[in-house]
Amino acid sequence: MTTKYTKNFGLALPDFRQGPWHDLVNKDFETIDALVFGAMSQAEVAPWENSHAYSVGITVLDASDATVWMCVAAHTSAAVPTTFAEDRAIRPGTWTRLLTGFAPRGEWAQSTQYFPYDLTYDSGRGIMALCTIRHLSTAIGSIIDDKINWAFLIDMSDIGLMTANAVSYSNVASSIPKTNVQEAIDFLEEQVVLLDEVNVTQGAEIDAIQTKNTTQDTRLTSLETKTTGVITATHFVATDNVSTQFGGLATIGYYMDTVNAAVRPPGNGTIYFQSQGGAINYGTIGNGAASFHGALNAAGPIKGGGLEATGGGVYISGWAGNPNISVIFLNAAQSHYMYHDANGAVSFAGVPSVHANNGRLWGSLDALPAAPNTVINGRLAYAGDAAGPANTMYEPYAGAVITGMQYNVFPSDSRVGVAYGRYRYLQLHTTSWFTVGYA
Amino acid sequence: MINHGKWVFYQPKVLPKNAPANALFAKRESDNVDWYDYVNSGKFNPYTLKLTVAAREKDGPLIISAPTKDATMLFPANHLVVELNGDYPSSQTERIDKFAGRVFNLKTGKISEPPRLPEVESVLDKILARLNKLEQRK
Numbered sequence: 001m002t003t004k005y006t007k008n009f010g011l012a013l014p015d016f017r018q019g020p021w022h023d024l025v026n027k028d029f030e031t032i033d034a035l036v037f038g039a040m041s042q043a044e045v046a047p048w049e050n051s052h053a054y055s056v057g058i059t060v061l062d063a064s065d066a067t068v069w070m071c072v073a074a075h076t077s078a079a080v081p082t083t084f085a086e087d088r089a090i091r092p093g094t095w096t097r098l099l100t101g102f103a104p105r106g107e108w109a110q111s112t113q114y115f116p117y118d119l120t121y122d123s124g125r126g127i128m129a130l131c132t133i134r135h136l137s138t139a140i141g142s143i144i145d146d147k148i149n150w151a152f153l154i155d156m157s158d159i160g161l162m163t164a165n166a167v168s169y170s171n172v173a174s175s176i177p178k179t180n181v182q183e184a185i186d187f188l189e190e191q192v193v194l195l196d197e198v199n200v201t202q203g204a205e206i207d208a209i210q211t212k213n214t215t216q217d218t219r220l221t222s223l224e225t226k227t228t229g230v231i232t233a234t235h236f237v238a239t240d241n242v243s244t245q246f247g248g249l250a251t252i253g254y255y256m257d258t259v260n261a262a263v264r265p266p267g268n269g270t271i272y273f274q275s276q277g278g279a280i281n282y283g284t285i286g287n288g289a290a291s292f293h294g295a296l297n298a299a300g301p302i303k304g305g306g307l308e309a310t311g312g313g314v315y316i317s318g319w320a321g322n323p324n325i326s327v328i329f330l331n332a333a334q335s336h337y338m339y340h341d342a343n344g345a346v347s348f349a350g351v352p353s354v355h356a357n358n359g360r361l362w363g364s365l366d367a368l369p370a371a372p373n374t375v376i377n378g379r380l381a382y383a384g385d386a387a388g389p390a391n392t393m394y395e396p397y398a399g400a401v402i403t404g405m406q407y408n409v410f411p412s413d414s415r416v417g418v419a420y421g422r423y424r425y426l427q428l429h430t431t432s433w434f435t436v437g438y439a
Numbered sequence: 440m441i442n443h444g445k446w447v448f449y450q451p452k453v454l455p456k457n458a459p460a461n462a463l464f465a466k467r468e469s470d471n472v473d474w475y476d477y478v479n480s481g482k483f484n485p486y487t488l489k490l491t492v493a494a495r496e497k498d499g500p501l502i503i504s505a506p507t508k509d510a511t512m513l514f515p516a517n518h519l520v521v522e523l524n525g526d527y528p529s530s531q532t533e534r535i536d537k538f539a540g541r542v543f544n545l546k547t548g549k550i551s552e553p554p555r556l557p558e559v560e561s562v563l564d565k566i567l568a569r570l571n572k573l574e575q576r577k
Contacts, residue, residue: 375459381512382531384491384504385540396495397504398448398516399463425514430457432479435514437463 048084052077059098060084067103069095088113092136102130108143111136126156377429387420397423399437440548441522443482444469446515465516474515483510488527488534491518492543500554501545506538507531523548 003024004013011031012024045068048060054071061068062084069084073094078087088095089111097103097115105112105120108129114120118131122143129143129150138146144157165182178184380403387408388394404422425435446465454462455475465474483489489510492501505513508527513520521543528534542551 379512381514382505382507382535382539383514386495386504397514399514425463427512427514428459428462430459432457432475433511434458434462434475436459436461438461 048077048087050077050080050082050087054094065105068098070098072096096134105131108146109137110141111139113137114149120150122157126154126159127152128154375428375430379427379429379433380424381427381435383423383425385420385422387418397425399435400425401437440524441487442545443467443477443515443520443522445519446474446517448516463514463516465514478510478513483522485509488523488525488538489513490521490523490538490543491515492521492545493518500542502553503538503541503543503550506534508534519545521545521548 003015005011006013011028014021014024045059045061047063048069053074053076054060055074056071058071059068060071064083064085069088071094073091075091075094077084078090082090092113101117103115103118105114105118108120108122108127113134113136114131115134116131119128120131120143121128125142125144127143129152131149132151133149135146135149137143137149143150163182164185165180167181168179169181169184171177171179171184176184176187178187380401383397383400385404385406386394386396388396400423402421403424406420406422407417408420409417426437427433427435444467447468449464449466449471451464451473454460455473458475466472467474467477485508488506488508490506491504491513493504494500495502501519504518506527507513512531528537538550540553542553543549544551
């Protein structure tokens with residue numbers, strides 16, 4: 001015969017004396033026991049009290065976490081201020097928890113009594129677990145060390161850290177040339193290191209400048225306060241054309257007007273050139289009785305309105321084209337002369353004339369130096385114009401040659417006229433000009 | 440004005456050193472000084488005008504032959520040499536055009552225009568006139 005079951009809780013309704021009748025009935029009683037226990041365990045339960053004698057089967061409420069407990073060993077609870085949880089910890093095995101569902105137990109704790117269906121979590125590790133067996137949690141470690149007593153509903157403890165190079169981000173605003181967080185961080189760190197290095201370098205340079213500035217300040221202060229003695233400096237350099245000024249009436253000064261810059265003595269002063277050690281003779285340049293003693297050595301051209309040597313001479317040697325020749329060049333672009341601005345002959349090499357034996361003015365077209373009686377130039381110098389008398393040979397300028405002719409007619413009769421000749425003397429230049437003729 | 444005197448031809452017994460063999464020589468009539476010695480001894484101012492002047496006919500006016508600033512360009516045989524101050528053309532060609540052939544007054548230093556050419560009677564015109572007279576005879 002088929003066994004029937006109740007509608008709500010599925011209790012077996014076996015026929016009497018029919019096997020396994022007692023098994024089915026006993027199962028029903030176990031089910032009923034559990035149902036009754038569950039129904040009664042949370043009905044009109046009194047809060048737990050201190051210093052109270054509890055007997056087996058008494059059910060109390062732990063008001064701190066709204067859990068219900070049934071006494072399983074008679075005892076007297078601890079006095080105030082011991083809490084129910086502390087009292088249970090003092091005397092484990094005196095209470096058993098009554099459950100009708102999952103019990104939230106908050107953050108997992110060490111050495112704590114846990115019961116089946118307790119829900120706890122480990123927020124640091126991302127673990128949420130359901131207790132599977134009544135136990136006292138481990139005294140050390142975490143819920144992972146107590147893992148055998150729990151069913152982990154959520155366990156993120158073994159996920160670990162997400163690698164930064166797998167995390168992308170937007171670099172639109174920053175323009176950092178990296179597209180993941182790890183490389184971006186590395187890039188920024190590199191920039192920071194570089195900036196730090198620059199900062200260190202510039203710091204060192206600033207220190208050097210400060211040190212040098214202190215040194216120069218000291219030197220400048222020394223110069224500024226110096227009123228006597230000698231100012232010693234490696235050199236003075238004026239780069240703004242106006243700043244170097246040696247004032248006073250007898251010192252050298254650097255003067256500049258709107259057009260020209262020049263070294264000028266102040267007022268009517270004089271620029272002195274004196275040899276080291278204070279020689280008696282020294283050169284001067286000034287606008288008064290100017291003089292210049294000693295050699296003026298010029299590696300390049302000396303340009304100016306004129307070069308005048310009074311009481312001395314201009315010594316030229318070592319022409320670049322031939323070191324054995326000294327040359328004064330006259331620009332060939334126009335007519336230039338070596339000119340003696342006085343009456344009388346020019347003394348050349350101590351002789352009152354230009355003489356081949358003593359030196360001469362040498363022309364660049366001369367192939368060789370002049371020998372005695374060498375003709376170095378020639379010309380036809382104008383002698384005059386003249387007309388000769390009729391029927392008679394006439395030499396108005398004896399020795400001259402005719403270089404031009406003109407025929408003049410009489411106003412009264414164009415058929416009658418007079419012939420004019422232009423006469424010129426042939427002149428040759430040896431050491432001076434001579435008029436020649438009549439070979 | 441400086442009158443450097445009248446100069447005449449002469450032939451030195453010994454040629455000066457460096458003189459060409461066919462050199463012409465002149466000496467001053469008054470003191471026999473050689474022209475080349477004179478002209479090369481600083482007697483002339485380089486800025487003045489130098490003239491050679493001579494009469495073309497007996498008792499005629501002095502006519503300017505050569506005007507120049509460089510005295511060495513002159514050869515003054517049979518001429519007077521005078522030196523004048525003043526402003527003169529800078530080129531030799533201009534000086535010749537302006538002064539050559541002009542009359543020079545030795546007393547005043549003035550330069551004037553050359554004498555006009557004499558008027559001449561045409562020989563052909565005289566012959567034609569005589570022929571016309573013969574033809575008109577009857």
